[in-house]
Amino acid sequence: MSPLLKLEDLSVSFATPRGNLRAVKNVSIELQKGESLGVVGESGSGKTVLSRATMGLLPSTATRTGKIIYKDQDISQLPRNEVRDLWGTGMAMIFQDPMTALNPVRRIGTQLTESLTVRLGMSKKDARAKAIELMKRVRIPDPEGMLKKFPYQLSGGMRQRIMIAIAVSCSPEMLFADEPTTALDVTVQAQVLELLTELRKEFNMGMILVTHDLGVVAGHTDKIAVMYAGDVVEYAPTRQLFNNMKMPYTEALLKSIPRLETPTGTRLPVVEGRLPDPTKNEPGCSFANRCPYATDKCRTETPPLTDGGNQHFYRCWFPIGGGK
Ligand SMILES: Nc1ncnc2c1ncn2[C@@H]1O[C@H](COP(=O)(O)OP(=O)(O)OP(=O)(O)O)[C@@H](O)[C@H]1O
Ligand SMILES: [Mg+2]
Numbered sequence: 001m002s003p004l005l006k007l008e009d010l011s012v013s014f015a016t017p018r019g020n021l022r023a024v025k026n027v028s029i030e031l032q033k034g035e036s037l038g039v040v041g042e043s044g045s046g047k048t049v050l051s052r053a054t055m056g057l058l059p060s061t062a063t064r065t066g067k068i069i070y071k072d073q074d075i076s077q078l079p080r081n082e083v084r085d086l087w088g089t090g091m092a093m094i095f096q097d098p099m100t101a102l103n104p105v106r107r108i109g110t111q112l113t114e115s116l117t118v119r120l121g122m123s124k125k126d127a128r129a130k131a132i133e134l135m136k137r138v139r140i141p142d143p144e145g146m147l148k149k150f151p152y153q154l155s156g157g158m159r160q161r162i163m164i165a166i167a168v169s170c171s172p173e174m175l176f177a178d179e180p181t182t183a184l185d186v187t188v189q190a191q192v193l194e195l196l197t198e199l200r201k202e203f204n205m206g207m208i209l210v211t212h213d214l215g216v217v218a219g220h221t222d223k224i225a226v227m228y229a230g231d232v233v234e235y236a237p238t239r240q241l242f243n244n245m246k247m248p249y250t251e252a253l254l255k256s257i258p259r260l261e262t263p264t265g266t267r268l269p270v271v272e273g274r275l276p277d278p279t280k281n282e283p284g285c286s287f288a289n290r291c292p293y294a295t296d297k298c299r300t301e302t303p304p305l306t307d308g309g310n311q312h313f314y315r316c317w318f319p320i321g322g323g324k
Pocket of ligand 2: 047048049096178
């Protein structure tokens with residue numbers, strides 16, 4: 001079966017005053033219909049840029065190369081308006097910050113019905129009925145009352161449910177969920193993830209779940225791509241990744257999974273040190289200066305993406321447990 005989405009050598013860079021910033025480097029991943037892929041990495045690793053690049057949502061300062069094959073068609077070559085036609089019904093996105101993604105001065109009802117009238121050509125009355133049905137589906141209490149509210153009147157969890165309702169309103173075939181639970185407390189986080197997984201199965205949607213938290217993807221994805229400094233550094237089916245972790249960076253991420261007693265919204269230092277400057281193009285492994293196992297080879301020679309078998313790929317000279 002050909003994949004729903006296939007990225008081939010996708011790269012994105014930005015022209016900045018400090019030089020060319022390489023945000024995403026030669027990423028190749030694929031997603032089947034109904035499948036869920038977790039994209040994991042700390043802040044600045046390129047997760048949002050990867051999602052936006054795939055959806056054709058980059059600013060004009062960005063340069064994108066590589067292929068984006070959606071249902072056997074390379075959409076990276078399509079004119080902007082034809083890519084836009086895919087939004088909503090083909091690909092939809094839940095944006096990282098629901099407060100800025102929702103329009104603060106427009107009622108929830110208007111925002112929910114808009115894509116239904118515009119994209120699906122529904123009448124106002126039908127769109128209203130569908131909006132209520134969608135809100136029931138994402139378990140919003142009193143959906144009729146909700147139509148008249150403004151975003152600031154909602155809790156974080158309710159805003160996120162509205163975002164999900166909007167994203168799935170036109171029955172997309174694939175959904176990008178960019179940090180859909182970061183701002184939520186642990187209990188609500190679990191409910192929102194459950195809801196996303198339920199909807200994915202019900203609509204047989206492909207889903208790319210973006211997060212900095214390996215714990216979030218563990219129970220809700222079929223496979224995982226770990227990103228570091230714009231590279232996919234480890235890529236494997238979820239169970240394989242957790243049973244046979246190869247990258248020291250992935251191991252460090254795993255150790256940083258927040259405990260229950262950690263206050264909501266705390267950004268934990270993932271590993272000592274920082275990401276390398278994305279405008280510099282240094283040789284060697286980009287994680288070498290923070291890696292407890294790094295040798296001189298790691299600091300001077302860039303490790304290639306190695307196929308370790310069992311659909312497990314990693315970018316490391318000295319993988320945990322040895323190679324292959
Ligand atoms: N419009 C832009 N112009 C210049 N650089 C950008 C732009 N957008 C993103 N970047 C840079 O691209 C890199 C990747 O950013 P991205 O937002 O994808 O990270 P992320 O993994 O989503 O992080 P977070 O977890 O904080 O959301 C960063 O170095 C960021 O500063
Ligand atoms: Mg992001």
